[in-house]
Amino acid sequence: MTRAMTRHRLRRLLGRVGLYFSVLMLISPAILFFLWMLSLAFKNEADNTAFPPVFIPNPPTFDNFIDVFAKNDFLTYTINSVIVSFSATGLALLLGVPAGYGIAKAKASKAAVLILIARVTPGLSYLIPLFLLFQWLGLIGTLVPLVITHLVITVPIVVWIMIGFFEGLPGELEEAALVDGATIWQAFRYVAMPLARPGIMVAMILSFIFSWNNFIFGVVLAGRSTRTLPVAVYNVLTFEQISWGPLAAAALIVTAPVLLLTLVMQKEIVAGLTAGGVKGG
Amino acid sequence: MSASISSAGPITVGPPERKRSGRGRNYARRYWVFALPAAIVVAIVIVFPWIFTLYMSVHDWKVSGATPFVGMANYAKMLVDDRFQWAIVRTLVFTAASVVAPVILGVWAAVCFAANFRLRGVARTIFVLPMMATPVAVALVWTMMFHPQLGVLNYLLSLMGLPPSAWVYSSTTVIPTLVMVETWQWTPLVMLIVLGGIASLPRDPYEAAVLDGANPWQMFRHITLPLAWPFIIVAGVIRMIDALKAFDTIYVITLGGPGTSSETLNILLYQTAFAYYDLGYGSAMVVVFFVLILLISMLLLHVRQKQAWQ
Numbered sequence: 001m002t003r004a005m006t007r008h009r010l011r012r013l014l015g016r017v018g019l020y021f022s023v024l025m026l027i028s029p030a031i032l033f034f035l036w037m038l039s040l041a042f043k044n045e046a047d048n049t050a051f052p053p054v055f056i057p058n059p060p061t062f063d064n065f066i067d068v069f070a071k072n073d074f075l076t077y078t079i080n081s082v083i084v085s086f087s088a089t090g091l092a093l094l095l096g097v098p099a100g101y102g103i104a105k106a107k108a109s110k111a112a113v114l115i116l117i118a119r120v121t122p123g124l125s126y127l128i129p130l131f132l133l134f135q136w137l138g139l140i141g142t143l144v145p146l147v148i149t150h151l152v153i154t155v156p157i158v159v160w161i162m163i164g165f166f167e168g169l170p171g172e173l174e175e176a177a178l179v180d181g182a183t184i185w186q187a188f189r190y191v192a193m194p195l196a197r198p199g200i201m202v203a204m205i206l207s208f209i210f211s212w213n214n215f216i217f218g219v220v221l222a223g224r225s226t227r228t229l230p231v232a233v234y235n236v237l238t239f240e241q242i243s244w245g246p247l248a249a250a251a252l253i254v255t256a257p258v259l260l261l262t263l264v265m266q267k268e269i270v271a272g273l274t275a276g277g278v279k280g281g
Numbered sequence: 282m283s284a285s286i287s288s289a290g291p292i293t294v295g296p297p298e299r300k301r302s303g304r305g306r307n308y309a310r311r312y313w314v315f316a317l318p319a320a321i322v323v324a325i326v327i328v329f330p331w332i333f334t335l336y337m338s339v340h341d342w343k344v345s346g347a348t349p350f351v352g353m354a355n356y357a358k359m360l361v362d363d364r365f366q367w368a369i370v371r372t373l374v375f376t377a378a379s380v381v382a383p384v385i386l387g388v389w390a391a392v393c394f395a396a397n398f399r400l401r402g403v404a405r406t407i408f409v410l411p412m413m414a415t416p417v418a419v420a421l422v423w424t425m426m427f428h429p430q431l432g433v434l435n436y437l438l439s440l441m442g443l444p445p446s447a448w449v450y451s452s453t454t455v456i457p458t459l460v461m462v463e464t465w466q467w468t469p470l471v472m473l474i475v476l477g478g479i480a481s482l483p484r485d486p487y488e489a490a491v492l493d494g495a496n497p498w499q500m501f502r503h504i505t506l507p508l509a510w511p512f513i514i515v516a517g518v519i520r521m522i523d524a525l526k527a528f529d530t531i532y533v534i535t536l537g538g539p540g541t542s543s544e545t546l547n548i549l550l551y552q553t554a555f556a557y558y559d560l561g562y563g564s565a566m567v568v569v570f571f572v573l574i575l576l577i578s579m580l581l582l583h584v585r586q587k588q589a590w591q
Binding site: 152 | 310311312313314316317318320322323329334390393396398402404405406407409413414415417418419422424425426431433436465470473474476477497522525526528529533547550551554555560563564567570571574575578
């Protein structure tokens with residue numbers, strides 16, 4: 001009896017140890033990577049090119065960040081990124097939330113398939129025709145092409161997530177509103193939409209992040225003054241192959257907003273990603 | 282079929298064409314108005330490019346000058362284009378490895394994160410960070426880590442008593458290295474989808490298995506794996522589509538090099554259209570690429586459906 005109990009306890013303990021060990025193994029590549037990124041960004045140049053590598057910045061320096069902003073017009077690029085991502089996300093919400101509602105209510109699975117195909121198509125395949133279109137319209141060199149192409153990413157994300165949310169809402173409240181004489185627009189605006197606010201939040205965060213991260217549209221469509229941050233950072237690489245500190249600092253500047261947003265909004269983000277397998281580009 | 286209609290509640294999930302009630306059908310038609318603005322935008326930015334790509338693919342289309350109709354010449358060119366054919370082979374090899382490794386690791390991670398332990402939320406958030414981080418920024422830091430002399434990875438190898446690797450600087454190691462980056466970045470998405478599946482599984486089989494004295498491996502092998510299989514397939518299909526389309530990290534880290542040894546279809550496509558400005562040939566490649574992606578996705582989903590019926 002006691003021996004069986006000890007064996008049981010030992011097995012439980014071993015299971016726990018195995019679980020913690022597995023989790024540690026799984027998350028350590030991410031931890032090490034981001035720590036190394038921080039280390040590179042806050043070390044001076046001598047420490048960054050030392051071998052064996054120096055791990056802890058001592059003392060930590062902000063020179064790399066100052067350098068990035070001094071040598072590049074990062075302020076403009078940041079503003080560009082903010083304009084593009086906010087516009088693309090805002091427009092996608094305006095278009096996508098009602099569309100998600102309509103598709104969910106009409107049970108139009110064919111429209112949903114179209115959204116799926118958009119998810120499957122490589123981002124590059126939109127670029128050749130749209131590039132020509134914007135050239136004809138004389139819009140190359142402005143932010144308009146970037147906002148419009150980012151809709152290719154944000155609209156499907158919003159529509160896809162909102163279909164799921166509206167399908168999950170109980171329909172009784174809206175039906176009661178309709179019986180009381182509300183129009184379908186009023187039922188949507190004053191009954192369904194407030195209920196779907198958590199879904200709208202998830203759709204907004206994810207479409208913002210994937211628009212912010214997008215590189216491929218910017219690399220083709222952005223001119224010198226309309227670069228978004230990912231494109232600007234790539235240019236730092238091409239011109240400053242050797243100085244690692246500013247490179248890492250630039251990389252950190254671009255991705256820090258997204259990482260912070262992920263840390264703060266992790267519940268919403270996990271819910272959205274689990275539901276749809278969404279990814280941009 | 283019709284018997285179930287009367288009992289159907291407002292959120293019944295079923296074949297979409299199923300009639301609910303006269304009024305419901307009436308409303309269903311009116312709800313299309315909600316999707317109209319989005320449909321117009323989708324038509325312009327998504328459907329127009331598809332159609333226009335088809336049109337361009339049968340023309341000799343450079344950025345300037347005339348664009349004569351050439352029929353299937355662009356497609357015929359692919360049959361004799363070595364560079365294109367190697368790009369396809371590389372894409373398939375890269376994709377196969379970038380599906381298998383993340384799916385295995387992702388399932389392992391999902392099983393771990395399905396258990397209850399302290400700091401689970403924190404660990405899960407850290408685990409998800411690689412897929413949320415900006416790919417270009419991530420690729421830059423990897424590039425620095427791969428440096429043959431000063432890179433931290435070769436230092437770590439030397440600590441373990443292993444010889445240094447050429448990472449992305451040799452044509453034999455570049456693809457495995459890029460697969461490693463892809464795996465690091467996208468295993469979290471597989472984990473999240475499979476975790477969602479595991480969370481929805483019934484508890485009873487596990488309780489019965491515990492009473493029967495099954496060990497954790499047996500429970501995984503005989504309960505979790507078969508029940509979560511549909512989710513694993515879905516995660517695998519999504520992963521495969523994304524791996525076929527992989528662009529940012531390959532472009533930033535190697536630009537298809539050294540030589541063309543990591544030039545996948547998407548990179549070649551970019552070079553053809555936006556470095557050589559051969560838009561007609563590029564469009565034809567897009568069409569083939571798109572068909573390839575659709576075919577493989579449909580094949581996998583078909584396999585999945587067959588298994589679901591057994």
